Amino acid sequence: MSNRRVHTLNGIEKCPTGIAGLDQITDGGLPKGRPTLICGTAGCGKTVFGMEFLVRGATLFDEPGVFVAFEESDKELCQNVASMGFDLPALQARKKLFLDYIRLERSEIQETGDYDLEGLFVRLENAISTVGAKRVVLDTIESLFGSFSDTNVLRAELRRLFRWLKSRGVTAVITAESGDAKLTRHGIEEYVADCVILLDHRVQEQMSIRRLRVVKYRGTAHGTSEYPFLIEKHGISVLPLSSQQLDHSAPGQRISAGIPRLDSMLGGKGFYRGSSILLTGAAGTGKSSLAAHFVRAACQRGERALYMASEQSPAEIVRNMRSIGVDLEPWVKRGLLHFHAARPGSSGLEKHLVTIHQATEEFQPQVVVIDPITNFAAVGNFSDVKSMVTRVIDMFKSRQITAMFTSLTRGDSEPELSEIGVSSQMDVWLLLRNLECNGERNRGLFVLKARGIAHSNQIREFALTDQGVQLLDVYIGTAGLLTGSARVAQEARERMEDEERKQQLQRKTAELTAKRRKLEQQMARMKADFVVEEQGV
Amino acid sequence: MKTPAATKLSDLKLDAKNDRYVLRLYVTGATSRSRQAILNLNAICSEYLKGQYDLQVIDIHQKPTLAKDEQIVAAPTLVKRLPAPMRRIIGDLSDKESVLLGLDLKRKS
Structure with missing residues (x-):
């Protein structure tokens, strides 16, 4: 949760997600007041991403949010994210969060002519104004394609929806399932073009690895690498390359x-x-x-x-x-x-x-x-x-x-x-x-x-x-560095040589002393002879 | 837009059951599509359900919370609450055959 910053780089205002690490990668968060597409395969963490975005918004940045769920009921959602410490009922009670579960049962629906999705707009508008939402999550909007057969209408309505969200000034997260080597099954990335984040969940050598990649971010320099992320007990942690520029200071200490x-x-x-x-x-x-x-x-x-x-x-x-x-x-x-x-x-x-x-x-x-x-x-x-x-x-x-x-x-x-x-x-x-x-x-x-x-x-x-x-x-001998017993041997040899030198010295000193004594004796004798000779004159 | 209960249905050609129809039509303001849906529904009701139905037309712009409570996404949506099964008939109801199918007044052949 560090590095919480709001950037105004290149004129794009950022909406900090509060998701650990993500704001670093995106240089401040998601584009404020614009829709962002989060896509990925089933189980890659889209819903958690969206929910954490709202929960952090409500708790850290005082930005209430609306979560429109197409796949899970309010109750299921609350249960599912409770393990991450997200207390949705409390947030709802404090009017910081509005949950709307849109249940679409294909078998219940009969199409009989022209229609639009004004009902969705009405519900969204109602939800946004109820809590004064600044953030909206639509999870997973592509479910609509499974419920309505007229894709032309749907596409037109989705385009209208994203425009409308922009005009409402809310920062929106739209999740979509990726498939068939496409970002989203129904190509809705065409309409949500400001920021696209891809989540990925791979199993590699029996090890599950989640990764996140910012595919596109209009008007912002962003890291293009795949960043590993985790879903754990405090929510999502994205692990950025914490310094993409080598700008560490160099302490002299x-x-x-x-x-x-x-x-x-x-x-x-x-x-x-x-x-x-x-x-x-x-x-x-x-x-x-x-x-x-x-x-x-x-x-x-x-x-x-x-x-x-x-x-x-x-x-x-x-x-x-x-x-x-x-x-x-x-x-x-x-x-x-x-x-x-x-x-x-x-x-x-x-x-x-x-x-x-x-x-x-x-x-x-x-x-x-x-x-x-x-x-x-x-x-x-x-x-x-x-x-x-x-x-x-x-x-x-x-x-x-x-x-x-x-x-x-x-x-x-x-x-x-x-x-x-x-x-x-x-x-x-x-x-x-x-x-x-x-x-x-x-x-x-x-x-x-x-x-x-x-x-x-x-x-x-x-x-x-x-x-x-x-x-x-x-100890460096002729064969290189001496270690262990070679070193010990060298040490011994040196000690021996030393001893020898000492003994030689002692011998020499003794010799010299003896010589001096002899000389002195000679001198004394000669001196005595001389004295005798002198007395005889 | 309430049509009071009327006499017993006698000339119901299709396999409508004897229970009452409870219908809610959710529209969005006075658009031409809303008007079209109301007209089409009235025509179908008077032809097939003569007096054997409760119809309420609701403008979700006026009552947005109802849109949430009633799970309205598309507009117009006609909700057949009774008889079971519950069904949502969306669109301006101009495709009469589909409407009849949705109201269980006709079966798929």
Whole structure:
């Protein structure tokens, strides 16, 4: 419900729908005082769309509305939308909403000559004036085609109806069923030409995905992409690409990664605030551990951190991180750290996008960890996941949230090939690798890229100790970076050489002392001889 | 526009039942179409239902709430309330055969 704005762009006045996300896509809402066509297949959410448009209008914008239902009775409608918290009877009682169910029974109707649909006009006029409606929904007007056989009359009357609605100055939503690769079965998009929105409900790999697309919007720049949307307990949420222009501000503030030596690899100051950080690595390379440090550092700064976990439960994360000396529990208790755990498999990709949106909206974090983002790849195809991640990154950036995404690479694949194709959108990319040599595996960390940060080019070994992640000293031998026991051996060798040098020095010193003593003795003897000689003269 | 009950129908050729017809004609003002519908209906009633009917003509412009209550969409609409089944006969009633069908005064052959 954010971004509630009324735009007067290009002279077109907008009527905010109040539907989460939609007003962003349409740059302010539906064209005010004009009819908008909402089309889609059966069950795509047209009725809910229309009803939410009215309910939001009545409750948020003080614009009463009229709902003309052709398919559901008043009672059915009230029941159907009650689950979304829309209390239609209360709105009706407050004269904010007028429901008119138009029941047309083909079998009851006998046509016997010229007619028009003046009855519909009379009812609409009556409804509009009863509540002082500014919004009208006709759901689904094409039902008329099933009840009346004279399509010429119908078309003429529909054209007259839309003109009349315009002249009444009401913002109208007309729903229609799409079919046969056409927007509407009876081509009524011809008459409602100002704004056409297509809703779509697809089932892809057993996952249901709803999408919304603004097909046409006269006089307004609008997003042409398909936007996923959801119908959930608060109504419809459309998930816009929150920033279609790349106009994020670039904060210069730097925040710590939570590991001092990692900060020093990143120009000594850590990440930029509001940047997105990708952490890739195979299983067991310590991604979650690094993320935990990052989160803890944020909490220590007094910031709010959101941890979206999709592999471990919050309790497991807390326990596991405690074993490496990172105690997250106090921060959870103080309300600075919030875990949100859900498996992506349990609901569709869009649903997850919404969940992330909502969790962010509710918790208002400064730092977010999504661990791991690769799990989303399991529930959508490549381009879906990519577009989703883009949206997530955009959302975080626009809110200046520093986001860390962990990404699991398969052991046998090149880690540089980021499997979900999002690495180009990331500002910092940390690569965790298993460095295998001399029969052991050690963890290595490498800053693959860090935009705008002078960063170290070294591969650093790190260890998970009970004091947390420790980046170790760098040993570079003739064969490259030395890790694990090779590093230990090198250290030992150096210690030995050192010892040897020390001993040599001691020997030399002893030799010299002995020599000096000898000389001194000689000198004393010669001196004594000389004295004797002198006395003899 | 009320026609009082009259004598028993004797010469009903078609299979009209003995019960009374309760008819409501919904029109929209004094348009030529409204007038035409009233004329046509009166002619049919006096020919087939002589006195065995209640007819009320209602201008929905005057009583818009009735349009909602009576589920009027098209105009003119003649609603046959009785005898059952309820039927809506729309149009200016110029197609006499259809009107008779709608009033159950004739069956489809």
